[in-house]
Amino acid sequence: MNAALWLTRATQNLPAGVTTRVSRDTLDHLHDAGLPEHADVKAVLGDPEAVNADLKRLYLTVRESHRLGMTPPPWQGWLRVGALLSVAGFLLLEPHSPLAGQGVWSVLFGASVLLLVLATARLHPVRRDRWRDLTLSLIVALPLLVGNDLLAGVPTLPLTLTLTLLISLRLSTHMHLDARIRRTLPLETA
Amino acid sequence: MNAREQLRLLILAVLDRQPEHGYAIAQAINTRSEGLLRAREGTLYPALHALEAEGLIESQEHEVAGRTRREYRLTDKGRAALARTRRDWQAQVSAVQAVLSGGKA
Incomplete structure (x- = not known):
């Protein structure tokens, strides 16, 4: 699983600002680790679905953000x-x-x-x-x-x-x- | 203490020495534990975000060699939380040690 696919799954249904921050953090990390973005990153970064669940505990989802914006x-x-x-x-x-x-x-x-x-x-x-x-x-x-x-x-x-x-x-x-x-x-x- | 709480403690302990960026925090945990503890990098960032939201750490972006790097540092609140968690952890370790040694610790 390359970095782009891992990030897509890890940030699924999260708003743009959160996705940007997580993507930047992760890509910086991979760069520091000397791991190319096209390499299999799952062994280093772990299960993207578990990370997605962690992030949803911390941040609103796209749907929740949208709902909160409505009267x-x-x-x-x-x-x-x-x-x-x-x-x-x-x-x-x-x-x-x-x-x-x-x-x-x-x-x-x-x-x-x-x-x-x-x-x-x-x-x-x-x-x-x-x-x-x-x-x-x-x-x-x-x-x-x-x-x-x-x-x-x-x-x-x-x-x-x-x-x-x-x-x-x-x-x-x-x-x-x-x-x-x-x-x-x-x-x-x- | 579950895995998530343990990771929080390890992050705070690493940052107690000096401000670090994400990769260096993961490396420090790995190196200091002689490879025994390894923060899955994917779980590291949600933990860093949570600690930052609670005001235990703060982060700032720096330009280093043409790249923007985010550096995390411990706040005073984080230092106090670390001291408290360290005490709790030591108490747990002592208690387990006492049981393992048959009450002769």
Whole structure:
């Protein structure tokens, strides 16, 4: 496998700035090692697919960069607003509703909290907005997860654990994405 | 410590002596370990990029003999991380050694 083919595979689906930097680093390395570009470089450079996977952990892919550059469709915003209003509605109506405390009420309420958390899955590409949305979700969801008697009638432990896991996963995913954006942008704007 | 963490430690240790470019880092790891450790050059650069993104190393391009070379150097944050990782590594080695020698280390 020559250098050009190795680089094509190692930088597959990565944006232009990242590809340029990796190609330059690698070709400099081969030059220093006295290895011609047409030689078989796999023994020296290793498996290009493994390197590609490493690079994708560090940088955004072309598709992700493109998606982040797009304005999210309005329905995503409305979905979040709807879920938030539904949770707020349950909280406001709880003292007055004859259904409060019954199984169906608890299930619907749990479902609306779940919808709110899931709706934040489609967060804004801008970091400030992402943090705002996540903070909002956490502020709404956390008090509901710790011992609210609205959840009487449904087994609260599995629900609490599931929602906590979902929130933690979203937080972790977005922190990881954020780090990849911060690494990719300087190379793309250089 | 897995292979990726080990490579990070080795890179930081090499750069602790002096700034180097990528090929020299790979060579130093190979030479200092007497050929026992060999950084696959393909995995070296993602590791260098990650360390740079974390602010543990920094890089700068230089013109050398008509060619542009990228040289990596350790930052203060990287030096502190190296000291910490060295301590952890020594503790692990001592622990394994103690077990291997039957607790007579």
